[in-house]
Amino acid sequence: NAGVTQTPKFQVLKTGQSMTLQCAQDMNHNSMYWYRQDPGMGLRLIYYSASEGTTDKGEVPNGYNVSRLNKREFSLRLESAAPSQTSVYFCASTVRFIWNEQFFGPGTRLTVL
Amino acid sequence: GQQLNQSPQSMFIQEGEDVSMNCTSSSIFNTWLWYKQDPGEGPVLLIALYKAGELTSNGRLTAQFGITRKDSFLNISASIPSDVGIYFCAGVDSGGSNYKLTFGKGTLLTVNP
Numbered sequence: 001n002a003g004v005t006q007t008p009k010f011q012v013l014k015t016g017q018s019m020t021l022q023c024a025q026d027m028n029h030n031s032m033y034w035y036r037q038d039p040g041m042g043l044r045l046i047y048y049s050a051s052e053g054t055t056d057k058g059e060v061p062n063g064y065n066v067s068r069l070n071k072r073e074f075s076l077r078l079e080s081a082a083p084s085q086t087s088v089y090f091c092a093s094t095v096r097f098i099w100n101e102q103f104f105g106p107g108t109r110l111t112v113l
Numbered sequence: 114g115q116q117l118n119q120s121p122q123s124m125f126i127q128e129g130e131d132v133s134m135n136c137t138s139s140s141i142f143n144t145w146l147w148y149k150q151d152p153g154e155g156p157v158l159l160i161a162l163y164k165a166g167e168l169t170s171n172g173r174l175t176a177q178f179g180i181t182r183k184d185s186f187l188n189i190s191a192s193i194p195s196d197v198g199i200y201f202c203a204g205v206d207s208g209g210s211n212y213k214l215t216f217g218k219g220t221l222l223t224v225n226p
Contacts, residue, residue: 004155033214042119042201042216043156058213090155099146099205104155 002026004105006091012111013081021076021108023091030096032074033058034066036087037107043090049074050096081112119202119217127225132189134200134220142204145178145185146214150199159200160187192224 007022025032030051035043035058045058049068063085065077074093078085088109094102119136126132136145144163148156160171162178162185169176175188185202202217 035216040218042117042218043203043214044216045213048213059215092155099144100158100161102146102158104157107153107155 004091004093004103006089006105006108008108009106010109012113013078014113015082017081017112018077018079019081019110020078021089021091021110022073023075023105024073025091025093025103026072027093027101027103028071029093029101030071031094032068033092033094034064034074034076035090035092036060036085037090038087046076046089078110081110083112086110086112117202117204117215117217119220121220122218123221123223125223125225126192128192128194130192132192132196132222133186134202135184135186136202136204136217137184138204138215139183141182142206142215143182144205145176146203146205147174147176147185147187148201148203150201150219152198156201189222192222194224194226197222197224 004025033048034046037043044060047066049055052071055066067075088107090107091105117136146161147159150156160176165182166180167178173190177186199219199221201219203214206213
């Protein structure tokens with residue numbers, strides 16, 4: 001039981017390049033989330049998927065797209081990376097409404113030059 | 114959007130001391146959560162609070178859900194060096210969507226052995 005896994009762990013991009021951050025969970029959770037964490041800003045919600053087949057915008061969705069590929073996987077895509085997207089990205093999953101069953105992945109550290 | 118004010122921003126204490134931190138919100142939450150984040154890791158849930166007035170303990174940690182539903186407190190008793198990290202509060206939106214968390218900006222705790 002691996003919990004929430006994220007790939008890659010580190011990535012450096014040039015401005016304008018695209019990439020997809022991968023997230024998978026093996027806990028049969030319904031809901032999955034993408035957050036970004038910047039120094040002094042806490043975690044901010046980018047997109048979430050309440051259940052398989054649905055996605056919704058969070059607090060800071062501009063410049064990102066997501067795909068809930070199946071119940072296990074939730075990917076985050078940067079179509080044209082910008083330096084302002086330099087951040088640490090966390091994926092999380094939970095059973096709906098059961099917040100003490102929420103788990104975070106280890107994070108992806110992205111630098112955009 | 115909703116905002117959480119978490120204080121203090123940082124604390125430097127001696128081993129064995131008790132610690133208190135709190136979060137206040139401009140709006141009502143129906144769930145409060147407290148997390149700890151170690152360097153290079155994702156946040157880990159410490160305590161979840163579901164009812165106004167609820168007081169919950171997890172070892173040396175005690176958290177309370179404020180009566181007004183707009184605040185929450187976390188206390189750590191008899192601190193030890195491994196308590197070092199960033200502590201985040203988070204509230205669950207009570208405005209119809211049960212899927213979104215709003216995070217505070219964190220309290221950085223340093224414990225001097």
